[in-house]
Amino acid sequence: MWFKKPYLLIFAVAITGCFQSLAANNSHPPSSKAVIDLTNQSLTKSVELNNQWEFYWNKLLSPQDSTTKGSVLVDFPYDWTKNIDGKSYPSFGYATYKVTVLLPKNRKTLLLAVPEAYTSYKLYVNDKLEASNGVVGTNNESSVPYWERHTVVVPPGIDTLRLLLQVSNFSHSKAGVKSPFIIGDRDHVLLHEKQSASINLILTGCMIMGGLFFIGLYLLGKRDKTIILFALFSLIYSYRIIGTDTYVLHSIIPNISWHLTIRLEYLTLFIGIALFSLYTLHLYPKDIRPFVVKGIYTISGIFSLATLCLPPLYFTQLITPFLLVMLFSLLYVPYVYIKAYRRNRPGAIYTLMSSFTLLPVFAISLLHYWTLIPPYQLVTFICYISFFFLQSLALSHRVSFALKNAKRIAEEGFEAKSEFLSNMSHEIRTPLNAVIGMSHLLLKSKPTQDQKEHLDVLLFSANNLLAIVNDILDYHKIEAGKISIEHVEMDVTTIANYVVRGLELAAKEKGLALNLTIDKALQNKVIGDPTRTSQVITNLVHNAIKFTDKGSVDVSITVVSQAKTTITLAIQVKDTGVGISTENQGLVFERFEQAGSSEFNGPRGTGLGLSISKRILELQNSTLYLKSVEGKGSTFFFEQTFEKGEEINEINYNLEPVNENLKPFEGICILLVEDNPMNVLVAQRYLEGWGATIDVASNGFEALHKYDDSRHRIVLMDLQMPILDGYEAAKKMRKTGVTKPIIALTANLATEIETQIAAVGIDDYIIKPFLPKELFKKVSQYAIEQQQSEEHQLI
Incomplete structure (x- = not known):
């Protein structure tokens, strides 16, 4: 209840005092002209003691002092550097706050939650010192700043609280109290305090673990600067969660230096914004203006340097101008992400969504900083988790995209290597076909025993060279x-x-x-x-x-x-x-x-x-x-x-497939399509030696004109030829109605051509360099099949 007229205030205090004196023997009449009446509230939930309090500037009153001279009524919480009723005070100084709180009867144990103050305080409850932060003094030498939240137990039976708060500040640009006192049912207030601390600890742990994960990803990966910048941002900004607002870190590490933590509080803000702007620049360099990022991290760098070098009185005043930088970043980052999304950048959908989760966080932070709204920790927690999760997805998508590109490049390189090896194999196999073929022909011409042994070694060496080529491919x-x-x-x-x-x-x-x-x-x-x-x-x-x-x-x-x-x-x-x-x-x-x-x-x-x-x-x-x-x-x-x-029988070095006196292919005319003269010579010598008649075409185009369906029984077709290769020649032959067997002669590996030759209608293949028995076997097989087919048609 606020009492804005003095005579009404006096009347209310008197009535309330009489009522309390009649109600309980342990009650004391309120000694303060600022009274908060909670007698009609159940206090099952928490209530903020944000009514008017008495304020005494440059006075450190003790509980025994009953004077009210020199006091003014202020809306609590009260920063005495703010202009109130045309009057404000310098930040450096000391003061006392007083209020009387009237409590209801028949209640459970209550808990009074006491926030931090700028920058040290002592709290007396019913004339007893119950909580303190740092050392309250009347000058810089006797005052020691410190921030930590405390709670005071209010047992049943006490219906009046006389609160006296001494505050001194000789360090910060702000002074007084920034957050309200809270009183309520002990279990409810404790639950709220624990929830608040737990949320901050969980969020801090998530950010630290995420930061360490991305550092590991950076060290073990491609050393992408985007990843390390986000990792550093996560680690640095995690201090903002645990080391500010509720100051959980100060409870974990009691008596930690205030001058250290206040610098860390501001440094992590300035450096965090700079790192995030650099992260966005490296994430989408083509969608952001570099001079904008340069401006942000230059300002952040200057402010960080000031934080390191100047006393808190000065660098704590930088927060207000820096809020403009934060507000600009808050609007500019979504603009960049929208551009990236419209240009189909990797992971842009996730970064765009994350920017929208960040908007409520900064809005709540700013409004809470200006004491316009509560901190809404649960909403902030959900938004922070969503933001870091979505940013992690964006980075994961970036890494995945890079891996896919690397895989594609590797596959292209693998294909190029495979093509090179295949071409090399073909080029080596072609002359080897002539070497092996001529060696077999020489063996057929009744050499002497010495010549035969030499030819055997030559033939084996040629085959061994072929095996080496094959093994390189293998x-x-x-x-x-x-x-x-x-x-x-x-x-x-x-x-x-x-x-x-x-x-x-x-x-x-x-x-x-x-x-x-x-x-x-x-x-x-x-x-x-x-x-x-x-x-x-x-x-x-x-x-x-x-x-x-x-x-x-x-x-x-x-x-x-x-x-x-x-x-x-x-x-x-x-x-x-x-x-x-x-x-x-x-x-x-x-x-x-x-x-x-x-x-x-x-x-x-x-x-x-x-x-x-x-x-x-x-x-x-x-x-x-x-x-x-x-x-x-x-x-x-x-x-x-x-x-x-x-x-095992006796070794037969001569691998001639048929008796040289027989002519099994007599009467068979074969169209040999081959552009290499040596290969033509080898195949022609073998086939003519077995009685076949050979017509030669040097390329596929010539083969189409030379082919005679009434004359040719089989077509032996090289696959790689100038003008028109064997694939296209076979395809055109089949389209014109040619049904005779077409056998490919190729230096390619079987696995490389099986699908292709089947698609163009080629019946079979012989891999060069070929053995005489292999050539004989394939030609004999298709010649017999062709003869049986013709005989069946005549019947």
Whole structure:
């Protein structure tokens, strides 16, 4: 109840005093002319004691002082630097506030919540000191500032509270009391206090953990400045939650320096706004004016420097002009986010939504700062959580977007590498086709035994080069997880013989003995991948020769065990070379790593051989092992279990598919479409040797004009040709009604072309360089099928 006329005030006080004296023996007549009558309120909820209080400037009254001289009635809470009734006081000084509170009867225990004051106080309740902050003094030397909230228990039976509050300030630009006293049911007030503290602690914890998370993301990621700026903003601004308003931090750390915390309170505000403006600039650099951000962080920097260098009296006055900066930022940031959203920037929808959650926070903060509304902590908490959650989504979307871009670039690079390797493979395979084909033709021309052995080595070396090309591509496939292992019949004995004979010259040039020992118990071919097996053995033998200067390299194949359908072989390559130290033995299986002796001065190579061998064996459920002593040599070995094939017969180095005196393709005319003269020569020699008639076209366009449906039984079509490639030529042939078999001749890998050739109507393919028996098999198959089809049509 406010009493604005003195005679009414005196009358009310007198009546109330008489009533209280009759009501209770422990009551005291109010000694104050400011009275708050709560006798008609239940106080089950909290009530603010924000009526008029007596105010005594430059007086520190004690509870025993009953004088009312020199007092004025002020609306509490009261900052004495504010102009009231044309009068204000300097911030530096001291004063006393007094009020009498009349309480209802038959009530529960009450709790009086006492806020902080500028900048120290003593509170007497019914002449007893119940709460204090800092040290109240009459000058700067005797006064010590401190802020912390307190509560005072009011037990049942007390119906009058005489409150006397001494306040002194010699530090801050404001003075007096900024928040009202609150009284109410103890449980209700305690619950409110705990809820307030809990909200602040939870929000602070969320911001700190979020900040630390984004710092980790920055350190372990691409070092995106946007992420580290938001992380720093979260960590710095978290102090604003726990170290201001309700000052929970001061309760957690009692007696913490007021001069430190007041600087942190202002610094975190100034630096926080600067960091957020820089964060927005890096988040959407094309949608924000850099000079605006520069202006914001320049002002923030100046204010922060002032906070560090000046006394609180001066830097605490900066809050009012800085509110204009905050208000501008509050309006400008949503404008930037709207522009970013309209331009489809990554995560702009989340930042735009977050800006709208921030508007209520700043509105509540400003209005509460001006003491126009309560703090509305729950609303602020929800808005803050929403803001940081949405900003986190925006950053996560940014990281995700960057990862998608990186993945796309990596995939494009992978595709480019794949295309390069495919093209390289094609270019190497094309001349290899001529080398292998001519070697087979020479073997067919009845060479002498010496010439035959040389041709066998030449043929094996060419095939080995082809295997190396294939393995480079396979290593690329291994990394991509796309490698496949063949399961065909192979002769391990023949493979090992070819490897040794192919590398025998290299061993002789270094004066080394290259020995091969094969267990006589090995009497069967096995089911496996001959290309992979040959590559592994070749890599191991070649590696042994390279790192051995004297002595020998011994290759052995031993039967470990065998059953009716399976056999386990141990394949070992032992040398007397430089050896490998124990600490370096693990490195030899890493790609591009070589761990030979430091004394070895020979060629080092690429370091891929052992790594490829190890991975190929792992794909076949085997493991490559190493035993080595530095200076004495190394032994590489592995065991592998195979399914048994047919028994091994005498080795036949001549792989001619048919008897040379027979002409199985006589009467068959084939259209050969090939632009490489050497490949034409090889295919033509084979096919004509088997009795076929060959017409040659050098490109797809020429093939369309040369094709004669009544003459040609089969079309052999190269895929990569000038003017018109094999794909388009086959497609046009099918459109014109050609039904004869079209077989692709290609240096590409089968996995690269199977889908494409099926789409254009090509029936089958032969991979170059091809073996004579493979060419014979495919042509024979389709020639027979074509003949049976024609005979069926005649019937």
